[in-house]
Amino acid sequence: MGYFHKVIFGTARKRLKNKGKVTFKIQWLVIGGQNGVFNCPTLVLNTLLYAYGDFMYRVTLVCRGLRKEDGPEASSDIMKEFESHRKWHANPACAWDGENLKFVSETDFDNDGQATLDEFGDCIAAYVTNYCGSQVVIESVEEI
Template sequence: MPRNHGAAAATDITEEFTHRPWHQAVQCSWDGKILQLTAENDYDIDGLALSDEFADAITACIAPAFDGQVEILSVQVFGTEI
């Protein structure tokens, strides 16, 4: 992610997830290097569905500027990290 696109991308992706109400407490952030998404839902035990939708949101919001990959950093189920 080019540094000059990160903050706007985080805002746009957070807004994009308002149209995906099956995910709650969605927050996309930019730390100057990494675009990170966190969310809660009650069906995605391995995080793959959220990861897929994050990739879709990246494509919808910033595709030409994105040349990275989407990785799942962690998944917590009922307060226990997997």
């Protein structure tokens, strides 16, 4: 095994030993490749850690304050967006309950829900014509 594998397995063991509570502070990890040195983003490292047993998080968001006529179509459009273009979210689900738009997805990187909140908010802005006065909140984040 090369240096790359040692970094991946060493970090994965450390993360598993501490039950996933280690927060990576590195922005870039420089590793030796076959043709020299190249940069590996932390997101790639975390994705690789997931492949070796890293933790997943289920993020639940709620958007309140949308107009009743916008909810059903927004739900459908946002589901299509996450299924087609944001594939790093596993098992996305978006539903309109008549008053609130609820979104749930699973990720291997978003332990506080902020990244999913940002992406969901972008979708609201893109697919809802009049979203003024609405508010998106993190309902829960659970380790699964």
